[in-house]
Amino acid sequence: MIKTTSFIRQNFLEFFKEKKHKIYPGSSLVLENDPTLLFVNAGMNQFKNIFLGYQFTKNKRISTIQHCIRTGGKHNDLKNVGYTNRHHTFFEMLGNFSFGSYFKEKSIIYAWELLTSKKWFGIDQDRLSVTIYENDIESFHIWKNIIGLSDNKIIKMKDKKNLLYTSKNFWKMGKYGPCGPCTEIFYNYKEKNKKFLEIWNIVFMQYNALPNKIYKKLKTPSVDTGMGLERIASILQGVKSNYKIDIFKNIIKNIKKLNIIKKNNNQSLRVISDHIRSSSFIIANNILPSNENRGYILRKIIRRAILHGRNIGINKCFFYKLVPILIKFMGSENKILIKNKNKIEKILKIEELKFSETLKKGLKILKNEIINIKNNILDGEIVFYLYDTLGFPIDLTKEFCKEKNIIIDKISLKEKIKKQKENSVNKIKTKINGISLPKIKKNIFVGYKNFKKNSLIKLLYVKKKIVSIIKNKEKGQIIIEKTPFYPESGGQIGDSGVIKSKTGKFIVCNTKKYGKFIIHNGYMDYGYIIKNDLITAKINLKKRKLIEKNHTATHLLNSALKKILGKNVIQKGSLINDKKIRFDFTYFKSLTFKKIYKIEKFVNKVIQKNIKIKYNLKKFKEAKNKKFTFLKNKIYKKIVRTISIKSFSKELCKGTHVKKTGKIFLFKIVNEKSISFGIRRIEALTYKKAFSKIKKQEKDIQKIKKIINSNDCYYIKKIKNILIENKKLFKKNKNINKKYIYLISKKISKKVIKINNNYFLLYQFKNEKKNNLKYIIDELQKKFQSIIIILINFSKKINFLIKISKNLTKIIQAKKLLLFMFKKIKGKGGGNIYISEGILYKSNSIKKEIILFKEFIISKLKKL
Ligand code: SER
DSSP states (O other), X not given: OOOOHHHHHHHHHHHHHHTTOEEEEOOOSSOTTOTTOSSOOSTTGGGHHHHTTSSOOSOSEEEEEEEEEOEETTEEOGGGTTTSSSOXXXXXXXXXXXXXSOOHHHHHHHHHHHHHOTTTTOOOGGGEEEEEEXXXXXXXXXXXXXXXXXXXXXXXXXXXXXXXXXXXXEEESSSSEEEXXXXXXXEEOOTTTOOEEEEEEEEEEEEEEETTTEEEEEEEEEEEEEEEHHHHHHHHTTOSSGGGSHHHHHHHHHHHHTSXXXXXXXXXXXXXXXXXXHHHHHHHTTOOOOSXXXXXXXXXHHHHHHHHHHHTTOOSOOGGGGHHHHHHHSGGGGHHHHHTHHHHHHHHHHHHHHHHHHHHHHHHHHHHHHHTOBTTEEOHHHHHHHHHHHOOOHHHHHHHHHHTTOEEOHHHHHHHHHHHHHHHHHOOOSEETTEEOOSSOOOEEOTTTXXXXXXXXXXXXXXXXXXXXXXXXXEEEEEESEEOOOOSBTTBOOOOEEEEXXXXXXXXXXXXXXXXXXXXXXXXXXXXXXXXXEEEEEEOHHHHHHHHHHHHHHHHHHHHHHHHHOTTOOEEEEEEOSSOEEEEEXXXXXXXXXXXXXXXXXXXXXXXXXXXXXXXXXXXXXXXXXXXXXXXXXXXXSEEEEEEETBTEEEEOOSOOOSBGGGGOOEEEEEEEEEETTEEEEEEEEHHHHHHHHHHHHHHHHHHHHHTTOOSTTHHHHHHHHHHHHHHHHHHHHHHHHHHHHHHHHHHHTTOEEETXXXXXXXXXXXXXXXXXXXXXXXXXXXXXXXEEEEEEESSSEEEEEEEOGGGGGTOOHHHHHHHHHHHSOEEEEEOSSEEEEEEOOOTTHHHHHHHHHHHHHHHHHHO
């Protein structure tokens, strides 16, 4: 009997259940509390703190099936995926863990029993060999004397010369963290020539790796084991590649069935079938494609799969179509995919559509280049052009070239990248928005501390031209030597205020940065201003103070979002003015009332603590290491300004802020919505505006109470009761109406006339409800099989309804009858063969016309 992956998962857990292990679910792929990890890469990750002794567990024996991603950090297999039989970006790790319960002997005995016992996996013992850490005498002894392996089947793996714990058999989770010697079990699937496949790694967690090569002994030595499901399945199913086990075989078979493939390339099929697994699971774990961190890795995987799709001739959007196939074949591990199916499909589709155009252009250029290539070396300049101009990722060009055995000229590529960096630094823009910038020293911002400053006019513009004077009432721009005006940046709007000289007053409406210059936009209120004038520049301080409250609150909001919604939340834009805060961020669903409450609570708590804001200048690298938040897409200078509000918020920022958080007084979110896929927007108020908003809500409640005549705190209950009562009345009304319809139909059915074998009714109402006409017709139709009904209702308008029984429509249709009627009586309307409706225009002769029309139909019916 073939052992399916579902069976193997189950069998593994059953074995360890029998050995008194508690079965735990695998963790999410993203561990929020471990910033050292991009994605979970081993079963032991979720237990890191237990291994280190920071966390207690009452279960000392645990077993799990853990989803793992190995595409970044210490364990990165992305480049190999597709080109080998064994590598995956996503795989399942079967693991058993002991936290001070058993150690080396039992863990080895368990592994051996599960692998070789006929009751369990039943692998031939002769096919297995092991490796151990060279100085691990205890493991050697167990393998040799307890298990009974011969010496030549126990291979000792040494450290690199003079470098402690560098052996392959010394396992580390990352640079730092729990680690220890390990023993690995290998399967030899070629009897004669020997070809070994590692199947199980048993790690003896004994140390905590700290910086400076310090290895601290752990108090409780523990065991962490991991066996890749796909590998063991390949052995138990007797196939030589992971990609031939049931899951992959089925996925690949079904990709082919989609009938979109023109070229059968195994590498590409492997890449696609692997990547649909990793990308779907990553999205299911709430990561969206983006240009940073986990989102970037996700994007890279999706794009790589799409590239390989194009490679085998798929020219339309296909990747998302594989999601249902994946769900079908992932067995019991598919629950999270089912739950997130729509989201995964939608994201994959959007991502592929977005990327398709770039890919099309890039591939065309690449293919043309390759026709003329010399020595199979692709010029770095082309790679750079594709990247710089088209946004075609360098990684993908590399991938494309790898496929075709072409090498990229790395030297010319590096040179191009270096040159471009230099250019962008040296490039000084001389004209921005039509304004020519002078070759003078840049002006200086002094507005962190000064709100009023005596300074000197350096340059004046009117209608974007440099001038020597701005005259009365003229609009213009001013550059002064030192300015207290903050120029719009980092979401904070620019200051407004006045620039006064002895001869005039210039109103500054806003301040912006043009290249290196701070420029004040505005108009002459009175008098004039001349170049080199001495002036006093004074900002609108009241407005600035309001902006500052909003800016500091924005930092706190940013921290709150990360704290409450998770570290993946990334700022996508902000607007901070004197009226409100607008903050855009990545998140995939709307925030619940509870979440919003928690965010507000966090921000207001920090406000109440009245914490002093601290500013510092730091090296960018240092700030980054110290975990200050910054925008990933922005280029920062070497020295940056950091703003900290104790540990509550740490950000790089040039903006202006309150001195102490208490100044913000109050923070209130007033709106939360989606602005595009995966991006949400919060709008919030601070200080008096926040208070007014709350007061306004209170006032609204008062109004509601007054309307429903309830002064007490039971008004919600009263509203509920009103709604219940309303529902009841509605139901009652409906029943009464039903009765009414029945009675009125009965009454007017007496007016139905029989002509030959058919029936006919034209009935005129006065002020009947429009909807009732339909119900009445339905009721009448129940009684007469073969009938033409025309109901006309004289109310504000004259509306009518025509209905014809199905069998009669062969002879006359409702829509035709309506058109016919309009020839006799003016009106408008439409319909189909069974029913038509509309209005008739009022006229003095309408009653007469209706009678004539009625007679006409009767005469027609008589002729049938
Ligand atoms: N943590 C070890 C590994 O990943 C054993 O699970 O290989």
